[in-house]
Amino acid sequence: MLGLNRRDTxxxxxxxxxxxxxxxxxxxxxxxxxxxxxxxxxxDLMQRIAIYGxxxxxxxxxxxxxGYLSFGHAAFLGVGxxxxxxxxxxxxxxxxxxLILAVAIAGLMALLIGVISLRRSGIYFAILTLxxxxxxxxxxxxxxxxxxxxxxxxxxxxxxxRILDAAATDSLPVPSLFGLEMNDAAQVxxxxxxxxxxxxxxxxAVIAILxxxxxxxxxxxxxxxxxxxxxxxxxxxxxxxxNARPYTLAAFVISGMYAGLAGGLLxxxxxxxxxERMQWTASGEVVLMTILGGAGTLLGPVLGAGVIKYFxxxxxxINENVLxxxxxxxxxxxxxxxxxLIDPFVGEGWHLTLGALxxxxxxxxxxxxxxxxxxxxxxxxxxxxxxxxxxxxSTAPAE
Amino acid sequence: MSILEIRNVSKRFSGLKAxxxxxxxxxxxxxxxxxxxxxxxKSTLLNxxxxxxxPDSGAVTFKEQSLLGVKAYRINQxxxxxxxxxxxxxxxxxxxxxxxxxxxxxxxxxFRMHAYETVENEAQIVxxxxxxxxxxxxxxxxxxxxxxxxxxxxxxxxLAMCLSQRPELLLLDEPTAxxxxxxxxxxxxxxxxxxxxxxxxxxxxxxxxMHVVFSLADRITVMAQGTALVEDVPDKxxxxxxxxxxxxxxx
Ligand SMILES: Nc1ncnc2c1ncn2[C@@H]1O[C@H](COP(=O)(O)OP(=O)(O)OP(=O)(O)O)[C@@H](O)[C@H]1O
Ligand SMILES: [Mg+2]
Numbered sequence: 001m002l003g004l005n006r007r008d009t010x011x012x013x014x015x016x017x018x019x020x021x022x023x024x025x026x027x028x029x030x031x032x033x034x035x036x037x038x039x040x041x042x043x044d045l046m047q048r049i050a051i052y053g054x055x056x057x058x059x060x061x062x063x064x065x066x067g068y069l070s071f072g073h074a075a076f077l078g079v080g081x082x083x084x085x086x087x088x089x090x091x092x093x094x095x096x097x098x099l100i101l102a103v104a105i106a107g108l109m110a111l112l113i114g115v116i117s118l119r120r121s122g123i124y125f126a127i128l129t130l131x132x133x134x135x136x137x138x139x140x141x142x143x144x145x146x147x148x149x150x151x152x153x154x155x156x157x158x159x160x161x162r163i164l165d166a167a168a169t170d171s172l173p174v175p176s177l178f179g180l181e182m183n184d185a186a187q188v189x190x191x192x193x194x195x196x197x198x199x200x201x202x203x204x205a206v207i208a209i210l211x212x213x214x215x216x217x218x219x220x221x222x223x224x225x226x227x228x229x230x231x232x233x234x235x236x237x238x239x240x241x242x243n244a245r246p247y248t249l250a251a252f253v254i255s256g257m258y259a260g261l262a263g264g265l266l267x268x269x270x271x272x273x274x275x276e277r278m279q280w281t282a283s284g285e286v287v288l289m290t291i292l293g294g295a296g297t298l299l300g301p302v303l304g305a306g307v308i309k310y311f312x313x314x315x316x317x318i319n320e321n322v323l324x325x326x327x328x329x330x331x332x333x334x335x336x337x338x339x340x341l342i343d344p345f346v347g348e349g350w351h352l353t354l355g356a357l358x359x360x361x362x363x364x365x366x367x368x369x370x371x372x373x374x375x376x377x378x379x380x381x382x383x384x385x386x387x388x389x390x391x392x393x394s395t396a397p398a399e
Numbered sequence: 400m401s402i403l404e405i406r407n408v409s410k411r412f413s414g415l416k417a418x419x420x421x422x423x424x425x426x427x428x429x430x431x432x433x434x435x436x437x438x439x440x441k442s443t444l445l446n447x448x449x450x451x452x453x454p455d456s457g458a459v460t461f462k463e464q465s466l467l468g469v470k471a472y473r474i475n476q477x478x479x480x481x482x483x484x485x486x487x488x489x490x491x492x493x494x495x496x497x498x499x500x501x502x503x504x505x506x507x508x509x510f511r512m513h514a515y516e517t518v519e520n521e522a523q524i525v526x527x528x529x530x531x532x533x534x535x536x537x538x539x540x541x542x543x544x545x546x547x548x549x550x551x552x553x554x555x556x557x558l559a560m561c562l563s564q565r566p567e568l569l570l571l572d573e574p575t576a577x578x579x580x581x582x583x584x585x586x587x588x589x590x591x592x593x594x595x596x597x598x599x600x601x602x603x604x605x606x607x608x609m610h611v612v613f614s615l616a617d618r619i620t621v622m623a624q625g626t627a628l629v630e631d632v633p634d635k636x637x638x639x640x641x642x643x644x645x646x647x648x649x650x
Binding site: 003004005217218220221222223224225226228229231232233235236237238239240241242243246247250 | 449470471472475476480481483487488489490491492496499500501503504505507508509510511512513514515516517518519520521560564
């Protein structure tokens with residue numbers, strides 16, 4: 001189906017199901033339980049997971065397949081956001097033209113930066129991309145203020161032309177898809193629990209699924225095979241009649257376009273764009289997401305994006321009061337040290353927890369979380385094969 | 400008629416004369432062996448043929464076209480393939496994928512994106528890859544990670560990759576080094592078959608194993624210290640006094 005073999009079709013269907021059911025899956029605890037703190041089924045966070053999932057998926061096409069580590073991909077994310085907001089200001093609040101412009105401008109910029117940076121590889125390539133991203137950040141922050149509105153960031157205002165839309169009345173318009181407003185949401189009560197279904201999340205989810213499908217096709221295509229060849233052995237590649245440069249450039253531009261799409265979606269969910277989106281920490285974050293989940297695997301980067309955004313949003317909200325509430329039942333001489341022990345790792349200290357998790361994964365699962373899944377699946381298959389006694393133990397590499 | 404001409408080629412590495420005025424002419428359809436002690440400059444000479452090194456002086460022509468300053472991938476597209484002294488294969492990929500890459504390259508040239516195709520649906524190319532792997536006795540290892548192959552298997556895989564391109568000129572740098580006797584004999588047999596089956600293929604073989612050289616070569620060039628000492632048919636080379644002195648004796 002759709003040019004995929006049976007295994008990939010099932011894989012895609014499972015991803016689609018998980019994506020569509022996310023509002024349930026991330027809301028596993030009852031509202032009034034102590035664990036409600038860990039629920040993540042609210043639109044803002046789910047949108048972020050989907051959007052950063054797209055960002056990481058694209059980054060993975062470059063880094064996971066060709067092995068070229070870019071430290072400047074946030075520049076494309078930022079450019080995507082600025083482009084989208086300009087579209088909201090000038091043309092229409094419809095998200096489609098905004099996204100198209102975001103992808104196109106990010107792609108053009110990636111072409112420009114790629115042509116120059118890809119003359120080098122390894123650490124030099126990484127530094128070049130970092131330098132370009134810092135330049136983009138500084139341009140946005142000060143030099144190009146008329147375009148970016150500097151430190152304050154670019155926002156929509158009532159006086160924007162928006163030539164396709166009816167004149168705005170008294171309140172700021174909201175990005176929409178042919179009338180469906182992105183911040184619309186329905187609260188549904190199922191079995192006494194409240195779930196939120198938002199237009200914004202489902203719009204992001206559909207785009208994320210499309211992006212995933214495209215990335216899957218690239219992975220399975222001869223083009224994807226060539227990208228993996230670049231990573232493995234460029235010497236052999238050139239003695240096979242292949243010029244590596246156009247392949248790496250194509251991968252760079254595609255991943256830049258994914259980043260632009262993600263940036264455009266961020267603006268579609270909340271129509272503003274600021275220079276901090278281009279900062280080097282943001283470029284580093286997508287590297288972490290990809291490696292944490294598993295570079296070079298299809299689903300890993302999305303998983304990594306989910307884990308990091310979850311930590312950022314959930315762990316950062318746990319403070320000392322919440323901890324005292326949890327452990328309040330314990331006797332005081334026990335409660336105080338336990339709270340004291342956990343406290344540095346939550347709230348402001350969520351980076352500590354994430355760092356520790358990242359180290360554990362890198363040490364024990366260098367292939368990322370996906371490798372963990374693969375090992376569990378292999379162990380399970382071995383056990384089943386042993387029980388069936390002589391059943392074929394063939395292990396197809398999972399992705 | 401000669402397909403490859405090496406004229407007065409010299410190459411220096413900071414003081415060391417790796418190649419000193421080398422002249423070799425390789426006849427089309429022949430198997431030309433280059434032998435000589437370690438450090439004689441054999442691999443350096445091959446590097447000058449495939450765009451990896453540019454000689455300091457001299458000329459290299461393939462089918463009357465100069466190869467000097469031409470990019471490696473272009474030289475390959477002109478019909479020159481090379482098996483390296485240390486196997487250069489795609490280590491992260493499976494054996495089958497390793498052979499698929501040159502087949503796609505052959506079909507598509509140096510770049511084509513075709514992201515809408517699926518590797519496994521290209522039945523004709525996959526079939527061709529399987530046939531090649533059968534030819535080099537590696538069909539049963541096709542789903543193995545190529546990094547985990549033995550040295551001899553890596554070499555045979557690299558050979559299969561080069562053959563898949565149907566080159567006119569095949570350069571082999573010690574194709575049997577690291578192989579067990581039986582595998583060496585299989586490789587000799589395979590190269591013989593290729594020579595007989597593909598009438599227009601020309602091979603240049605660098606080899607230390609005299610059994611391989613004398614089983615295959617039509618002509619032999621003996622190199623020592625960067626110069627081509629003698630060139631002749633195998634029977635003459637065997638008893639040549641200069642060769643005894645430079646190579647067989649001093650080994
Ligand atoms: N890139 C290089 N830089 C400096 N010296 C080099 C380089 N490549 C080769 N040499 C030197 O040039 C000489 C010839 O080396 P080459 O590899 O061509 O020998 P060879 O005949 O292939 O030997 P072997 O049988 O051991 O493979 C050697 O002394 C070697 O150390
Ligand atoms: Mg050598």
